[in-house]
Amino acid sequence: MKKELKKDQIIGAAGIVFSQKGFHQAKMDEIAVVAKVAKGTLYYNFSSKSKLFAATVTQGLNKIMAQIKEELESDLPFMAHLKGLISSIVRLYISHGEVTRIYANEMSSGIDEQVLVEIKGVRKEFINFIEDILKTGEEKGYLRPLPHHLSALAAVGMIDTLCGNHLDDPDRDRVDLIIETVFTILSIGLVAEKNPTDSQIK
Amino acid sequence: MKKELKKDQIIGAAGIVFSQKGFHQAKMDEIAVVAKVAKGTLYYNFSSKSKLFAATVTQGLNKIMAQIKEELESDLPFMAHLKGLISSIVRLYISHGEVTRIYANEMSSGIDEQVLVEIKGVRKEFINFIEDILKTGEEKGYLRPLPHHLSALAAVGMIDTLCGNHLDDPDRDRVDLIIETVFTILSIGLVAEKNPTDSQIK
Amino acid sequence: MKKELKKDQIIGAAGIVFSQKGFHQAKMDEIAVVAKVAKGTLYYNFSSKSKLFAATVTQGLNKIMAQIKEELESDLPFMAHLKGLISSIVRLYISHGEVTRIYANEMSSGIDEQVLVEIKGVRKEFINFIEDILKTGEEKGYLRPLPHHLSALAAVGMIDTLCGNHLDDPDRDRVDLIIETVFTILSIGLVAEKNPTDSQIK
């Protein structure tokens, strides 16, 4: 009870600091100050900086994923379903900026292999989730046959980048425009509709 | 002359070490060893680790951009032009993994603001380059009107992620499949061609 | 009653952990786990780590000394008495390895002066006990006149080292051989009996 509260308090602070500074620049001292606990308390609850980082990221991503799934009404027509999915992801990515930025920026080295594996696992789960939706779409004849894994990665990459950019400079692009753009590209691409070049496309 | 050679020698080593370890995990000692010079020589040529990093990344990215532009035959039909562009980017991203991985992973904090700005400048230049091509495509009626900046970011994000993934696990996906997938999504999207749901979109 | 039981339980655990890890490497956390009490309980019963260490060692050494005295039949002929003494010491040293190893290894710094003094007191008491026996032997004409204090120290040092070695590598030397060797050296030395070099001695 008490313990879980304190852990959440720490994870909250860690999320803020890690996302602002990145893993290496975030100092345990600062996290302790933000969390309003002593440095020792950090280590009493999480055995290392890496472990705290892992807890922060995985808990954050899991929360986002759960929320995405929750927001997704499954009885909508497929395309509406897809649009809802994109909308959820984009909005949650942006509103949980402190987690998603970490994710996008700190997957490189300097973190124990073990922790890295844990985090990548959550990411993979997420990709698989998208992949499954795309697969269903193809099976039902809504989507053209493409390598699902790559399509899912492409979708996520697009969203990552657009959301990351939005967080860097929030005034520039409106969120609904981002959603619209992602959806359009993903669904019908960039090519103008009555374009004679269609035939050129291989 | 001599000096430039030594600098290149150092930048070469730095590229290897930075891409393997990331900015913070890369140690000046190791770069010196790999470059086969003394540590002092690093500082004789670059005033700080950050500056060396900036030099490594900007030189690398500029080289890649130059190569992309060079590979691009401008008198092809637009779609072929676009496909050639994607193909160039993907192949060069992957073959210059040591630079592009740095870029994808280390843009977060821990590097002097000044250096970060320099690197982001190169990135922005690149995005603009893509943006211009898309704008031209729209003006000529090949592409549907969409916010160019977002489209360009989406395209680059897609490619970043797919190439990053390929570098992590090179056996999984063939490069030409990546190119094909990116091109298909970007041009005509995921939606199956004669799909009645078209009307539902938007 | 209850309290004494708990104290003994803690001292038992402390003996095990201190002897395995040494004073500095033994952690209060581990002692608490081994003793199956909470860490706070350690401090409820012993005001500090040093005090717990002192209690562990002095209780252990006192127990050993009491047992040695008990095993010693005083109406035996002197040399049998001496041999019995050595036998007792060696066997008890080895069977109470967890205490005697502490003693041999951890008498150096890092423990409060006060506690150190307490422990050294027990040791001194032990040396005095041996010294008294040797003095009696000399008075009765069994032993040659030598500085008793040094002889006692020499005897104890010999036994310490041989027993410590045995505990490190129990398979190497049989206990009875150790007893035999100590007794032979202490009583008649290393020099062969009818050796003409006797005259050279001294």
Add this chain to the structure above:
Amino acid sequence: MKKELKKDQIIGAAGIVFSQKGFHQAKMDEIAVVAKVAKGTLYYNFSSKSKLFAATVTQGLNKIMAQIKEELESDLPFMAHLKGLISSIVRLYISHGEVTRIYANEMSSGIDEQVLVEIKGVRKEFINFIEDILKTGEEKGYLRPLPHHLSALAAVGMIDTLCGNHLDDPDRDRVDLIIETVFTILSIGLVAEKNPTDSQIK
């Protein structure tokens, strides 16, 4: 050249501090102060505290052993040889107190296994050296047949303890008395010469 000098300077300081405080209580900060170098210089020359400790002890012990061997005139009659040996060991033990105390007190845990093994190796070498001399004595008929390994350990243990005691309280016993006592016990034991109890022995 320069480097070896600095290393020696550090080892000298480390010897002083380690012997006064013991391994765990000795702080790298203090060693640095005593050595008059920055803390980083310690680590530039020795990769860890343990390694510095190992270097300090093994260098010290090797120096002592070398000196013992050097002082030993091999063409003396055997008993004089033995006495010279004891005399050398005792005097060198005492005059190199800062090393031998470390050895006697800090062989317990808390030091990397690897370093411990290195130090124990030097000790073993020393024991073997004594053992060989005793073996020679027996082969030449000067010494009674006893397990050499145990005899050597016993001799060293005796000397360790007496010298350690002398260093704790230098005023108490004169060094030559210590040498005399060790020699007497080792050679002819404690038993008075024309003692009728000889027959009782064993």
Add this chain to the structure above:
DNA sequence: TATGAATGAGATTTCATTCAT
């Protein structure tokens, strides 16, 4: 009495940077 979460002073270690040679 007993607990165990919380503390914080202090230790080892790292590494970018400097500068005398």
Add this chain to the structure above:
DNA sequence: CATGAATGAAATCTCATTCAT
């Protein structure tokens, strides 16, 4: 120009001890 020994600020992590429950 080049070197590499030396530096010291700063970071992570430890653990004996305390105290509210």
